[in-house]
Amino acid sequence: MQKKIGAALVVGAGISGIRSALDLAEMGYGVTLIDRAPRIGGTLAQLDYQFPSDHCGMCKMLPLVERDASSQYCLRRGLFHENIDIILGTELVSVEGEPGKFQVSLKQQLQVVDSDRCIGCGECARVCPVEVSDEFNAGLILRKAVYLPTPHNLPNNYVVDLAACTRCGACVPACPTRAIDFGTERRRGFRILVVDDELIVRNSLKEWLDVEGFSVDMAESGLQALELLTSRAYPLMLLDIKMPG
Numbered sequence: 001m002q003k004k005i006g007a008a009l010v011v012g013a014g015i016s017g018i019r020s021a022l023d024l025a026e027m028g029y030g031v032t033l034i035d036r037a038p039r040i041g042g043t044l045a046q047l048d049y050q051f052p053s054d055h056c057g058m059c060k061m062l063p064l065v066e067r068d069a070s071s072q073y074c075l076r077r078g079l080f081h082e083n084i085d086i087i088l089g090t091e092l093v094s095v096e097g098e099p100g101k102f103q104v105s106l107k108q109q110l111q112v113v114d115s116d117r118c119i120g121c122g123e124c125a126r127v128c129p130v131e132v133s134d135e136f137n138a139g140l141i142l143r144k145a146v147y148l149p150t151p152h153n154l155p156n157n158y159v160v161d162l163a164a165c166t167r168c169g170a171c172v173p174a175c176p177t178r179a180i181d182f183g184t185e186r187r188r189g190f191r192i193l194v195v196d197d198e199l200i201v202r203n204s205l206k207e208w209l210d211v212e213g214f215s216v217d218m219a220e221s222g223l224q225a226l227e228l229l230t231s232r233a234y235p236l237m238l239l240d241i242k243m244p245g
Contacts, residue, residue, distance in 0.1 A: 007029065013041070014041065015058070021084050025083035032084075033084055033085070034086075035090070040079055046136060092106060125146050126174070132144075145160060146159070188215050190235060192209060196220070225237070
């Protein structure tokens with residue numbers, strides 16, 4: 001393993017981001033490659049063959065160097081390089097500093113499926129009751145809320161589309177390796193006190209927090225809230241909530 005001469009962050013794991021990461025890694029930089037999507041490759045990963053030669057455009061991205069057989073064989077199956085760390089489901093929040101000494105803040109989406117435990121068996125998708133349009137296949141077919149981001153990655157771990165998922169929990173017991181965890185038990189132990197004098201606000205918040213798996217107590221006045229606080233501790237209180245509209 002060659003000594004790293006510096007660190008670089010590449011935002012976006014589309015084909016240009018992959019090319020940039022590979023070039024920097026070959027120069028000796030330690031590269032962190034991030035993308036908000038749960039897969040790499042961008043649009044090019046959705047295309048089988050490119051005009052005019054019908055060759056794979058992704059394979060042409062590999063630099064002409066000696067490399068282990070897995071990465072040299074097919075870039076579609078994954079990006080493997082000793083100097084590249086890939087973090088998916090992650091967005092850049094802020095950048096501070098100056099050239100040569102930047103500091104960045106990143107925000108990573110909730111990872112419901114443990115990639116170290118997932119074996120790609122598909123039992124979770126089989127029992128999932130939710131079907132949505134499959135963006136990888138241009139919306140021509142449907143996929144489940146728990147799905148494979150691409151059909152050919154290695155390792156091929158399932159992910160959960162949190163925007164489509166109803167939190168029904170059907171996939172949790174179906175997983176043979178217990179790789180799926182919505183944090184339901186931890187959330188139930190996190191009790192929230194909502195204090196507001198409007199019933200519609202309290203009911204709306206309670207319904208939403210219940211769906212998200214939190215334990216909720218309601219108080220319509222400060223006096224009632226004080227009575228509840230004398231009986232137990234609350235890690236979070238929501239006060240004087242302003243609803244949109």
